[in-house]
Amino acid sequence: MIDLRLNHRQGDFHLKVNLSLPAVGITGLIGRSGSGKSTLFSCLAGHLKPRQGCISLSGRPLFNSTLGLNVPPAQRRIGVVFQDGLLFPHMSVERNLAYGSQNRGTVFWHEVIEALDLTHLLNARPLRLSGGERQRVAIARSLMAEPELLLLDEPVSALDPALKARTLDLIAKVQRQTQIPMIYISHAPEEIRRLCHQVVTLQNGQVRSVTEGEAHGVGPTLAAVGKVTCAR
Numbered sequence: 001m002i003d004l005r006l007n008h009r010q011g012d013f014h015l016k017v018n019l020s021l022p023a024v025g026i027t028g029l030i031g032r033s034g035s036g037k038s039t040l041f042s043c044l045a046g047h048l049k050p051r052q053g054c055i056s057l058s059g060r061p062l063f064n065s066t067l068g069l070n071v072p073p074a075q076r077r078i079g080v081v082f083q084d085g086l087l088f089p090h091m092s093v094e095r096n097l098a099y100g101s102q103n104r105g106t107v108f109w110h111e112v113i114e115a116l117d118l119t120h121l122l123n124a125r126p127l128r129l130s131g132g133e134r135q136r137v138a139i140a141r142s143l144m145a146e147p148e149l150l151l152l153d154e155p156v157s158a159l160d161p162a163l164k165a166r167t168l169d170l171i172a173k174v175q176r177q178t179q180i181p182m183i184y185i186s187h188a189p190e191e192i193r194r195l196c197h198q199v200v201t202l203q204n205g206q207v208r209s210v211t212e213g214e215a216h217g218v219g220p221t222l223a224a225v226g227k228v229t230c231a232r
């Protein structure tokens with residue numbers, strides 16, 4: 001489970017979230033601009049310290065304000081991919097993937113490369129890749145660290161519709177292949193409902209709803225792994 005009990009204020013904005021989600025499949029995190037998606041994301045990744053609350057991942061405490069616990073981002077085993085997945089421009093795709101990874105040549109390595117359709121790009125330099133290809137490499141690179149959770153912050157928002165659809169299909173494929181749970185942030189609900197097993201909607205810093213996505217039933221069901229709860 002991904003357990004989040006957060007109480008955080010920044011300026012006039014108040015994030016107040018009490019949420020337990022199964023750490024399986026892809027969870028969409030949607031909401032209008034300013035609803036608090038990036039703030040929640042940053043708290044989970046460890047880039048932002050909430051004023052109050054606790055966060056745990058599969059029972060492993062990451063943050064607890066009462067105990068003064070705040071696990072640094074690098075030790076959270078949470079991968080992060082942003083809109084402009086940054087790569088090392090002077091290294092080939094293969095060297096980008098291998099950077100900091102213990103997986104080179106393993107079954108997992110080949111599975112990720114195959115699922116994200118990167119085999120023919122391994123010798124290329126990032127500068128000659130399309131936006132969609134660069135994002136796929138950035139996702140693959142994060143997955144090579146075998147995180148317990150991968151956070152994706154609008155990774156396809158800069159792509160044209162056809163490339164967006166293809167990239168989303170490949171994200172779904174690599175998630176099924178690796179079984180690494182993902183949280184996918186978007187302000188465009190139509191973009192991700194098809195992709196997601198469950199969708200959390202934020203409104204003014206609070207959880208408005210938790211619903212099943214269209215991928216629900218394709219992978220493990222929510223009922224099989226525990227009930228989704230949210231308190232407002």
Ligand SMILES: Nc1ncnc2c1ncn2[C@@H]1O[C@H](COP(=O)(O)OP(=O)(O)OP(=O)(O)O)[C@@H](O)[C@H]1O
Pocket residue numbers: 010011012013031032033034035036037038039040187
């Ligand atoms: N450092 C900060 N200090 C004060 N207020 C902030 C700070 N960072 C963000 N905010 C405010 O917190 C609120 C939530 O911002 P956040 O970036 O989490 O929203 P979001 O849902 O990710 O929006 P978007 O879809 O536009 O990225 C906004 O009202 C924003 O102006």
